[in-house]
Amino acid sequence: MDAEVGVRSRPAEPQVDFEDELKRRSIPVRAPAVSWDQRLVEILVAGVVLLITSPIIAMMALIIKLGTPGRVLFFQDRMGLKGRTFKFVKFRTLYADARQRFPDLYAYQYTDEELRALKFKVTNDPRVTPQGRWMRKTTLDELPNFWNVLTGDMALVGPRPEIPEMLKYYDGHMLEKFSVRPGITGLAQISGRGALGFHETVELDVAYVRNRTLALDLKIILLTLVKMVTQEGAF
Known part of the structure; x- marks a missing residue:
């Protein structure tokens, strides 16, 4: 889920070792090690994207800075x-004090029925800034994600990173x-994206x-470019 959290005056939260928690719950770890050539391709692609889009990144930073008070970049544990x-990084699209203004949206407490209907990205989200709305529609707010690819925390293709608060579900x-x-x-991003529910996304x-293969990865990348143009499921 790509839910942002306010960046100012965050209340202290208990520290949990989520890796130990996953081990306790017997997470299946079967992914092969990343090969050097795959890693090289990731670094090259991420570096080229960040270089080519640097004028857009600079423009986005200026728009955010002049738009609403708060940091340009948004960092969150994923x-x-x-x-x-x-540390997941993207452009900030929410008001910096969103957590204080809308605390109920950060409780992450759901009944089974609520979880079945849960969608983290909803239309007319009151936390989203005017600038953030069109940034989300164009997916430009996620350009800094390529930094996470450079660091090796993320790949070009894979499930979107989850927030720790949702692990219990x-x-x-x-x-x-x-x-x-x-x-x-x-796969979820080319199959409905923000219009999908929690369980649909996880499935x-x-x-x-x-079913991951190189051919599937290439198909997902190509269809992602199409979805970015049509803005399907983006809000």
Whole structure:
């Protein structure tokens, strides 16, 4: 899920070793090690994308800075391979004090019925800034994700990284999502993206893990470019 959290005056939260938690719950880890040639391709692609889009990145930073108070970049703990947390980065699209203004949206407490209907990205989200709305529609807010590819925390293709607060809702085969590195884009992103519910997204993530091939990755990348143009499921 790509839910942002306010960046100011965050209340202290208990520290949990999520990797140990996943081990306790018997997460299946079956992903092969990343080969040197695959890693080289990731670094080259991420580096080229960041270089080519640097004028857009600079423009985005200026728009955010002049738009609403707060940081330009948004950092958040996300869960990656084997449940290890890393600092996920993207452009800020929410008000900096969103957590204080809308605390109920950060409780992450759901009944089974609520979880079945849960969609993290909803239309008319009151936390989203005016600038953030069109950034999300164009997916430009996710350009800094390529930095996470350079660091090796993310791949070009894979399940989108989850927030640790949602781990308690994963069980059984759902945990297979964490047996590969998260990606810039994935099967869920070309199959409905923000219009998908929590369970639908996880099922697509697991389907990707079980069927991942180079051909599938290339297909997902190509279809992602199409979805970016049509803005399907982006809001």
